[in-house]
Amino acid sequence: MKKIIIGAAIAALMATGFAYAAGHGDAINQRKAAMKEVGGAMGAMGKMAKGEMDFDAAVVLASLEKMNNVAKTFGDHFPAGSETGMDSEGKETTAAPKIWEDMGGFKAAISKFEGDTAAAMATAPQSVAELGPVLGAVGANCKACHETFRVKK
Amino acid sequence: MIKKLIAIALVLGAVAFAIFWLLTTPQKLTSTQMAGLGNGNPEMGEMVFWAGGCGSCHADKGAKGDDKKRLGGGQQLDTPAGLFVTPNISPDRETGIGSWTEEQFANAMLNGVSPNGSHYYPSFPYTSYAKMKSEDVSHLWAYMKTLPEISRANEPHELSIFFQLRRGVGLWKTLFLNNEKVVNNLPDDPQIEFGQYLVEGVGHCGECHTPRTALGFGGYNKSKWLGGGLTPEGDGKIPNITPGAKEIGSWSVGDIAGYLKSGFTPEFDSVGGSMVSVQENMAKLPDEDLEAIAAYLKAIPSISD
Numbered sequence: 001m002k003k004i005i006i007g008a009a010i011a012a013l014m015a016t017g018f019a020y021a022a023g024h025g026d027a028i029n030q031r032k033a034a035m036k037e038v039g040g041a042m043g044a045m046g047k048m049a050k051g052e053m054d055f056d057a058a059v060v061l062a063s064l065e066k067m068n069n070v071a072k073t074f075g076d077h078f079p080a081g082s083e084t085g086m087d088s089e090g091k092e093t094t095a096a097p098k099i100w101e102d103m104g105g106f107k108a109a110i111s112k113f114e115g116d117t118a119a120a121m122a123t124a125p126q127s128v129a130e131l132g133p134v135l136g137a138v139g140a141n142c143k144a145c146h147e148t149f150r151v152k153k
Numbered sequence: 154m155i156k157k158l159i160a161i162a163l164v165l166g167a168v169a170f171a172i173f174w175l176l177t178t179p180q181k182l183t184s185t186q187m188a189g190l191g192n193g194n195p196e197m198g199e200m201v202f203w204a205g206g207c208g209s210c211h212a213d214k215g216a217k218g219d220d221k222k223r224l225g226g227g228q229q230l231d232t233p234a235g236l237f238v239t240p241n242i243s244p245d246r247e248t249g250i251g252s253w254t255e256e257q258f259a260n261a262m263l264n265g266v267s268p269n270g271s272h273y274y275p276s277f278p279y280t281s282y283a284k285m286k287s288e289d290v291s292h293l294w295a296y297m298k299t300l301p302e303i304s305r306a307n308e309p310h311e312l313s314i315f316f317q318l319r320r321g322v323g324l325w326k327t328l329f330l331n332n333e334k335v336v337n338n339l340p341d342d343p344q345i346e347f348g349q350y351l352v353e354g355v356g357h358c359g360e361c362h363t364p365r366t367a368l369g370f371g372g373y374n375k376s377k378w379l380g381g382g383l384t385p386e387g388d389g390k391i392p393n394i395t396p397g398a399k400e401i402g403s404w405s406v407g408d409i410a411g412y413l414k415s416g417f418t419p420e421f422d423s424v425g426g427s428m429v430s431v432q433e434n435m436a437k438l439p440d441e442d443l444e445a446i447a448a449y450l451k452a453i454p455s456i457s458d
Contacts (some may be wrong), residue, residue: 043421140422143416143432146425147215152389 008053020025028087031077031095034070041066042139048128049135064121067138071114075107096151106149177323179272180264180330182256182287189287190255198296201289203437205282205355207297207431210239210316221434224249225303232274233369235312237276243303247456259290265326272322274310275329280372281357283332289355306435329372336378336453348449351442352379361391361427380456389426397455410440 041063047053048060051098086092092107120138125131202208208221219415225248243249250258257268260393265272265279273279281292309432337344352358363373364382381393395403404412408419413435416424424432435443 039421042417046417046421097308139415139417143425143429144425147427147429150425152391152426152428153383 010098027077027082028085028093029081032087034074038067038070045135049131057126060125064117068117071110094151098148099149110147116141176327177320179266179270182260186287190259190291193291193295195296195299198292201293202296203434204351206431211242222300223303225305227307228325234316237310238308241305244298244303245302248306255294258294259287262290271319278357278360280330284354318405337453344445344448347451348445351446352449362394377456393458395453395456396449397457399458406447410443413443
């Protein structure tokens with residue numbers, strides 16, 4: 001009887017362990033997907049700025065909104081325990097340990113991104129000339145955060 | 154008998170010491186190098202300054218904009234050889250290099266020798282700067298004299314016991330310090346040649362992007378030139394930037410130059426880590442310089458990831 005209880009306890013512990021690991025895998029998947037979405041939005045606007053794609057004010061606004069939405073929840077994808085691990089494609093997380101050492105600084109960087117994208121939406125650029133400075137202000141957030149909070153890869 | 158053995162040991166010891174002393178004698182500027190000095194132009198020097206990225210190590214960590222010109226040093230580089238502290242190279246006379254002569258500056262850049270005649274550790278990337286023309290060193294000196302004087306005395310390096318004998322750096326230099334080109338047999342093209350000068354020399358890209366021999370304490374592993382490696386601080390990887398690289402290998406000349414200018418990859422991922430500071434320096438260079446760098450990177454031997 002004792003053995004069965006111990007066995008069941010071990011099994012239960014292992015199950016929670018797996019669930020735990022899977023949970024963090026999810027966090028890694030979610031943050032990678034979120035960054036891909038931001039990259040896609042940046043790409044659409046960047047191509048317009050470079051003249052590789054026709055300017056479309058609606059696409060610009062939608063792209064900025066997409067970024068702003070990501071910024072609102074991005075900080076939730078870094079629970080304790082998800083410092084290391086892989087996504088479902090088996091790629092290691094590139095989140096830097098610095099995120100967990102300085103969660104306040106990290107969250108502040110994300111809210112700056114949220115604020116800058118909201119401000120950009122308010123200006124609603126109507127031409128490539130207007131898009132340039134907006135893109136510069138929004139894009140500076142990518143680098144600023146990746147300088148400190150992403151590992152070198 | 155014992156006296157004889159002691160005498161032989163003493164003689165052998167003296168000979169070994171003499172050889173060590175000769176091999177480790179700090180270098181002096183050649184007459185050709187001397188001839189290039191004395192006509193520095195600060196405007197041209199500013200371009201040398203951005204190409205070399207002096208501020209990435211000698212200004213405050215993460216410095217932006219004009220703060221990159223405040224060269225008070227003090228950044229710590231935690232390496233397997235110990236803790237290096239970057240020196241103050243601002244024109245301050247007391248704590249910086251304001252009292253140096255141009256010859257002393259050129260000897261530091263081209264030979265890694267300090268004004269008092271001792272060797273610098275190669276954490277100061279003079280193995281790359283040795284490939285510079287002394288004219289460009291002269292321009293750089295003229296520009297650096299215009300920068301803000303920062304009064305700041307920094308802590309000395311704290312090196313592991315194996316690396317404390319500065320004179321020993323002379324041996325390392327006899328093996329790894331020269332002013333020869335790294336890549337030979339490149340296509341005969343002035344743009345590629347200029348890119349080679351920027352990348353192999355003042356830009357000192359190979360210092361991080363090329364793995365080293367002897368557990369990281371040696372020189373470049375030339376068979377893996379720009380093939381990527383570990384960070385000097387051991388906290389991540391530095392990418393392969395040869396045509397054989399999985400990611401960057403597929404970039405065009407325009408993509409590479411555009412990345413150095415804007416900080417965005419062709420897929421609109423952004424530059425990160427310590428490359429941010431480097432990219433922000435490179436962005437100050439004219440487009441043709443960035444295109445030359447890119448053309449060189451497309452022309453060098455492929456290293457696969």
